[in-house]
Amino acid sequence: MRSNYRVMGVILGVSAVALGAAPVLAQLPWSWASDGFDRSEYDVLHPLIQAMLRNSPVGEVQSWHSPSGRTGKVYLVSGGDQAHSTEAVVRITIIGHDRRENPLFTFRYRKDAKEGWRTVG
Numbered sequence: 001m002r003s004n005y006r007v008m009g010v011i012l013g014v015s016a017v018a019l020g021a022a023p024v025l026a027q028l029p030w031s032w033a034s035d036g037f038d039r040s041e042y043d044v045l046h047p048l049i050q051a052m053l054r055n056s057p058v059g060e061v062q063s064w065h066s067p068s069g070r071t072g073k074v075y076l077v078s079g080g081d082q083a084h085s086t087e088a089v090v091r092i093t094i095i096g097h098d099r100r101e102n103p104l105f106t107f108r109y110r111k112d113a114k115e116g117w118r119t120v121g
Contacts, residue, residue, distance in 0.1 A: 040066040045074065045092065053080045053088055053109060053117040071095045077106065086111040 044066045052060060052074060060076045072094040079088030088109040093101045110120045 038066075038068055040068045041070060048074055049090055049092075050117060052076050052090070053111075055082065056080060057082045072104070073101060079109070081111075088117070 044064050048062055048064055052062060053076070056062075056076045058076055058078055058080065062074050063071065064074060065071045072092060075091040075093070077089040077091055079085035088111075089106060090109060091106045092104050094104055096102050108120045109117045111117050
């Protein structure tokens with residue numbers, strides 16, 4: 001049962017990462033991340049995803065490593081600036097203790113003229 005809580009903490013944490021905006025993130029309670037998902041994942045993933053949305057071709061894969069020791073990959077599945085699109089899909093994975101890559105979430109992004117790339121689902 002404890003492992004279910006750990007997985008839920010990671011899933012909820014990555015959800016916060018994918019929200020994409022510090023003001024929104026600041027409103028989220030970090031208390032649900034009782035198993036150690038911390039701000040370091042957001043601090044690594046947010047700029048990486050934003051850079052990929054601006055600079056990467058569709059299909060690009062980037063590895064991420066947080067100071068807390070977690071690792072995974074970010075996939076630009078579709079869209080982004082290089083595809084001349086105002087919509088994009090990004091998949092975030094985490095590498096488990098068994099060294100398997102586990103998908104966490106797939107998010108849709110939309111580019112707003114004023115605010116840049118934001119999640120829409």
